[in-house]
Amino acid sequence: MDGGKRRGRVLALLATEGPGVDQLCAACVGYLPGVTGASVAVLTNPATRHTVHATDQLGERLEDLQFTLGEGPCVDAFAEGGPVLAVDLSEPQYLLRWPVFVPAGVTAGARAVFAFPLQVGAIRIGVLDLYRVTPGALPDTELADALVFADALTWLLLGNGHNGAVVDRLDPVAGGRAVVHQATGMLRVQLGVSIDEALVRLRTHAYANDQPVEQVAREVVARRLRFEDMDD
Amino acid sequence: MPRGPGLVDAFVELADTLVVGFDVVEFMHALSGRCMELLGAQAAGLMLADQRGSLRVIATSSEQARLLELFELETEEGPCLLCFRTGATVGDSDLSRDDPRWPRLAARAREAGFQSVHALPMRLRDEIVGVLNLCYASPGPLSDHDARIGQALADIATIGLLQERAIRQRQVLAEQLQSALTSRVLIEQAKGVLAERLQITPDVAFALLRAHARRYNRQLTQLANEVIAGSTEISSADG
Numbered sequence: 001m002d003g004g005k006r007r008g009r010v011l012a013l014l015a016t017e018g019p020g021v022d023q024l025c026a027a028c029v030g031y032l033p034g035v036t037g038a039s040v041a042v043l044t045n046p047a048t049r050h051t052v053h054a055t056d057q058l059g060e061r062l063e064d065l066q067f068t069l070g071e072g073p074c075v076d077a078f079a080e081g082g083p084v085l086a087v088d089l090s091e092p093q094y095l096l097r098w099p100v101f102v103p104a105g106v107t108a109g110a111r112a113v114f115a116f117p118l119q120v121g122a123i124r125i126g127v128l129d130l131y132r133v134t135p136g137a138l139p140d141t142e143l144a145d146a147l148v149f150a151d152a153l154t155w156l157l158l159g160n161g162h163n164g165a166v167v168d169r170l171d172p173v174a175g176g177r178a179v180v181h182q183a184t185g186m187l188r189v190q191l192g193v194s195i196d197e198a199l200v201r202l203r204t205h206a207y208a209n210d211q212p213v214e215q216v217a218r219e220v221v222a223r224r225l226r227f228e229d230m231d232d
Numbered sequence: 233m234p235r236g237p238g239l240v241d242a243f244v245e246l247a248d249t250l251v252v253g254f255d256v257v258e259f260m261h262a263l264s265g266r267c268m269e270l271l272g273a274q275a276a277g278l279m280l281a282d283q284r285g286s287l288r289v290i291a292t293s294s295e296q297a298r299l300l301e302l303f304e305l306e307t308e309e310g311p312c313l314l315c316f317r318t319g320a321t322v323g324d325s326d327l328s329r330d331d332p333r334w335p336r337l338a339a340r341a342r343e344a345g346f347q348s349v350h351a352l353p354m355r356l357r358d359e360i361v362g363v364l365n366l367c368y369a370s371p372g373p374l375s376d377h378d379a380r381i382g383q384a385l386a387d388i389a390t391i392g393l394l395q396e397r398a399i400r401q402r403q404v405l406a407e408q409l410q411s412a413l414t415s416r417v418l419i420e421q422a423k424g425v426l427a428e429r430l431q432i433t434p435d436v437a438f439a440l441l442r443a444h445a446r447r448y449n450r451q452l453t454q455l456a457n458e459v460i461a462g463s464t465e466i467s468s469a470d471g
Contacts, residue, residue: 003286081418082411085403121417122460143406144284151284176288176413178300178420182434185424185460195421195460221297221424221434 088135183217260291295435422456
């Protein structure tokens with residue numbers, strides 16, 4: 001299935017399920033046969049965790065363990081900015097990598113953990129953890145779907161409160177247009193805000209003016225549009 | 233320009249990047265430049281599978297906005313997309329014929345000054361992990377010689393991406409592809425930050441980033457992170 005169709009399917013699912021983080025996690029688990037649970041940790045840095053959502057107690061336990069121990073697939077995914085796909089926690093390589101987390105995680109009931117950072121480049125807001133009580137890799141199609149769910153979550157969590165916008169506007173940033181990322185960087189400097197906030201402001205402006213994010217980004221990069229503490 | 237010795241140099245240079253401190257986006261960028269020189273193309277670019285079913289641009293021989301946009305369009309329509317889907321080398325030797333399979337691309341490519349485009353697959357065993365895209369100002373097919381060299385360069389790109397010796401598991405491939413794509417986003421953001429700070433264009437900002445990274449022996453991606461965070465200053469004198 002091509003990327004566009006895949007995003008379309010996930011978005012259609014989210015439109016019926018509802019746009020909250022809890023609903024998104026539940027939808028993800030329901031949609032992916034290779035996953036028995038999902039949890040989301042929202043972090044500003046590895047030491048500061050704001051919220052956690054989990055579809056079951058195992059998810060809560062796994063999040064708590066990793067946060068307390070400071071090690072685990074979720075921690076690595078956030079720190080390194082790339083997914084960590086631990087197919088079978090009982091494999092020696094994982095015990096070496098997370099010597100305290102692995103025995104505790106396995107005791108709690110997890111055997112496979114797939115952690116996806118929720119990010120847009122330098123904007124890193126948390127991690128989506130998918131797990132299974134039995135070992136085994138995530139099949140390619142499920143991996144693809146999981147990545148799209150992670151994109152949707154990132155978009156949602158970078159929220160501007162306009163839930164309609166989440167579903168409509170998933171594509172531009174998820175599609176990865178260079179101009180959008182460049183505009184984000186420029187706004188970070190123009191407004192003197194964090195890079196996360198810069199993207200929120202870009203999106204908010206687009207939504208308020210009923211324009212695609214990409215179009216606003218072009219205006220910014222071409223220097224036809226400056227954001228200098230406009231009230232959006 | 234002699235092709236033989238240049239090719240050997242290119243392989244040696246690329247082999248040098250496969251060491252500690254290696255940066256995948258810098259590597260892809262250098263390789264795009266080499267592809268352009270060695271294959272006589274006017275522009276070259278590399279695209280990677282995003283693992284969601286689509287292609288994303290990872291590096292191009294020029295950071296000019298118009299070229300970037302053309303390459304982004306090629307991830308949606310054209311020989312690159314067909315190459316990605318079929319795993320075969322695909323080309324359009326004469327864009328003026330307006331191939332009905334990619335009308336938008338043909339028009340935009342001609343506007344950018346190209347008359348032919350050719351796409352070669354980056355293949356890892358059974359999987360297509362990306363595409364090498366070549367754009368030429370004159371029409372014509374890819375010669376057998378250039379097709380062989382081009383495929384060798386595409387294979388180097390694949391190996392460079394998967395720098396670990398024993399990449400057997402799909403998981404590692406998946407992790408590496410996503411990391412590479414994230415690095416590219418980071419660099420685009422850093423380009424924006426630097427462009428605004430120094431009041432320059434994003435492509436000039438990229439040149440400064442690369443020059444600074446080389447001069448101070450820094451990893452490009454790590455430098456990009458620091459520029460965004462504001463913890464490293466880059467001046468126009470670094471260019």
